[in-house]
Amino acid sequence: MANHHHHDDHSLAEILDLDGEVLHSYLSDVTAWVRDLTADRPPHRLLDLGSGTGTGTFALLERFGDAEAIALDQSEPMLRHLEGRARERGLASRVRTLQADLDTGWPPVGEVDLVWASASLHHLAEPGRVLAEAHAALRPGGLLVAAETAGFPRFLPQEHAGLEERCHAILDRRRAEALPHFGDDWGPRLASAGFTVEAERVFDVRLTHPLPASAGRYAERSLRRMRHGLDGTLDAASLAALDALLDGIGERDDLEVRTTRTVWAARR
């Protein structure tokens, strides 16, 4: 069991890193937008809630050259991985990691200027309480930026899109049971937590050939992870078709990366 979890953390960490690399232009668009929203007073103390491997932390530290970040996550392996990446990038002195489970309470982080929460709110048991605590931790005028997606990226070209959709339909149903807040409308929740929602932006990402260098690996790792969860649920013919496709998938030149991310900017 421990081994299984270790492997799982490792493969998830790799996918999160690849997500940040392949969707670099999306992340850069979001942080440029955040810069515009905070132009009157650039944020100095940043808090990344459910930081994972630090994709958002690093994008923000690059955008805000004077800022420092607290990367908060419940997973020690994710945070160790993040620390390694921070050292590689020469950013170690500007990042502090904090292991905490947000479902058990709000850790002492002090006052912050910006809270970032990417693909993490839907994991929480009581997101409304955590948002209220994030509101209290922000300085007046501070900004919370929340990003969520409607589903994992799609990679396969048109001729195989039906198969990919069938796989996702199974995983979506399962996820709806495990993560009831996935796909929530976060605008009203942010308002209930005391925020003024300034904007909600939909980023429709559709990358086609030529893709960023690591896109093939991202597709391969993501589809294999998806495949892993489909034994005994997807029909045998579709499973066989998927297995055949997965062989050498990363080298295909007709892959795409399609995903929709919704980002809310909310002010205290």
Ligand SMILES: C[S@@+](CC[C@H](N)C(=O)[O-])C[C@H]1O[C@@H](n2cnc3c(N)ncnc32)[C@H](O)[C@@H]1O
């Ligand atoms: C899908 S990952 C997103 C990581 C990163 N924000 C990104 O966009 O790449 C969700 C992260 O939230 C963390 N997380 C989930 N529940 C949490 C909780 N109750 N307290 C703290 N972190 C949590 C997980 O450990 C994981 O690293």
